[in-house]
Amino acid sequence: MKKTLNVAMIGGGFMGKAHSNAWLRVNEFFDAPFKVNLKVIVGDRTRQEDFARNWGYDEVSYDWREVVARDDIDIVNIGTPTYLHAPMAIEAAKHGKHVVCEKPCGMNYAECEAMAKAAEEAGVVHYLNHNYRRVPAVAYAKQLIEEGKLGTIYHWRGTYLQDWIMDPEFPKTWHLTEAKAGGGVLFDLGSHAVDLARFLIGEPKSVVSVHETFIKERPLPGANAATFSKGESSGQAEMAPVDVDDCAFMTLEFENGAVGSIDVSRFACGRKNFNDFEVYGSKGALKFNFERMSELQYFDFTLPLAEQGYRTILCTENVHPYQFAWWPCGHPIGYEHTFVNAFYDFLCAVDKGADIYPNFRDGANIIRVLDASKLSNKLGRKVQIEEI
């Protein structure tokens, strides 16, 4: 009989749904070492009862400090805006809870270091949800690189583009407020892009960056902030300055000698969730785009010249990472499955008392690169990551 772990989910927004769904699915598709019970949903406003009913939570709370201290909570799952990640994660770790936290890790490198230290000292399992690592095609790319199929890595090209804030009437939500988000698209999508670069090819050493904010002021969300969702107009007249970046372009040197680029924007019309990378090595190359998430393009430079060419691998075979748990080959999985894959790995880590990656230490190293990018943009020069 498997033991049941109780989850406290903090934040009932987009990620609240994605995480609740994943906890509900993980034991249906994987032979996870623990059963999971959705014990309490914690919100900061009324209407959480509907959320609790929909996803099957036993209880509703509006006081996260009280909840993370409870003896009957095993896992604290943070899905709130970025400025709340560190206080919540540190408090949860102090109470001996295993922690799942959404990206970006925290507001700056020092804060993320404090999160990592608190979790390490408490000896709890800490997982930072850069879920794109657990797309089967991305995990397979990692496998190919580790097998040496690409040889020496020369180049990384990471691009993550969206277009949901291009309307100047889109209000200044928490995503567009530095004190709540830590940064604009740099922190939101740039954190994912840096995570993939670190995961697949290694640690950045230096960065040169240009950031820009195209819409300098936006309407405040006002009274309808609580119900606002992406794509709606605020309808409010009162304007406020925007203090975060709308795009960030970085050129990076890596510790292993590779040179690459990462560009992220929420002003790329037509790009919805265009999380894309290319890796070029001495023996081959790979290309991935999340908008076609089951496919991985592979170029084998060791083949005779006449036989060379990019080929598309459909990563839906049960030999591809995580696919054994899902559908027969050729029946693709989606965005939500990456969360289930991650939570299966998380439960296995709790069972074994092992580390899971990325964790808060990775999160700190990611934010360090983003802080360096901010500094480079401000000073107009190359910044060594160790300057941060």
Ligand SMILES: NC(=O)c1ccc[n+]([C@@H]2O[C@H](COP(=O)([O-])OP(=O)(O)OC[C@H]3O[C@@H](n4cnc5c(N)ncnc54)[C@H](O)[C@@H]3O)[C@@H](O)[C@H]2O)c1
């Ligand atoms: N991994 C991914 O693919 C992905 C996608 C989107 C967002 N995110 C990250 O997830 C986090 C949340 O983003 P979101 O899109 O779900 O935001 P959201 O605005 O949809 O939801 C945030 C939720 O936090 C709640 N909240 C705010 N303050 C609170 C408090 N003090 N106590 C309890 N609840 C509180 C709000 O009521 C809201 O329900 C962010 O860090 C974001 O970067 C990750």
